Amino acid sequence: MQTILIAEDEKDIRQLVSFNLERESFSTISSGDGKTALSLARSNIPDLIILDLMLPVMDGFEVFKELRLDSRTKDIPVIMLTAKAQLDDIIAGLEMGADDYLTKPFSPKELMLRVKALLKRVKTSTGSTIIESSQIRLDKNTLHCFIREEKIDLTPTEFKLLLILIEREGVPQNRNDLLREVWGYRETANSRTLDTHVKRLREKLGELSRCIETVRGVGYQYRNIIS
DSSP states (O other): OOEEEEEOSOHHHHHHHHHHHHHTTOEEEEESSHHHHHHHHHHHOOSEEEEOSSOSSSOHHHHHHHHHHSTTTTTSOEEEEESOOSHHHHHHHHHHTOSEEEESSOOHHHHHHHHHHHHHHTSOOOSOOEEEETTEEEETTTTEEEETTEEEOOOHHHHHHHHHHHHTTTSOEEHHHHIIIIIOOSOOTTOOHHHHHHHHHHHHHGGGGGGEEEETTTEEEEOOOOO
């Protein structure tokens, strides 16, 4: 049974999320403040964290920073669930490295779909475990990425996005298709999630960022660049 940590200061929302997760056969632990949530994350190492940003004692942004600085928790996928619905807030959360961002009020069904989609991305892949292109090597079992044998830290979502692009090298990928396959989104019209993750991915790939090309009016594609 996979364990999910709910960091949410509103008791009613905490109970609602916990009820729906447990109905889907997840185990849950929860906290109403950021400091306790961080402690629970470090002691329990949950499979996923649902993190409110406006938490007492320590806000969600600070909790997230601490999670990513700790080797025990840096790879735990995080969904930010918050009333901060302005576009700048959403982009800020995604640029920090959050795997997904859902605003309040929200549909419990939508949250469950996103939780399942995110956990699916971190499961061990089957078939060939090593994918290589240009000077990039992806290990699907460990979710590790290497450039010229140097390990590059990618979130599970960044890894999944890069993997899909590389596996479909040279074929333009539609934005909506990528949002559906990587994030499990159904409504995509105003989403900046994909663009923000591509931006972060390019930054991490350094000079190989040019392998990810923007296809105007369509989305993105990966092109093998031999250097």
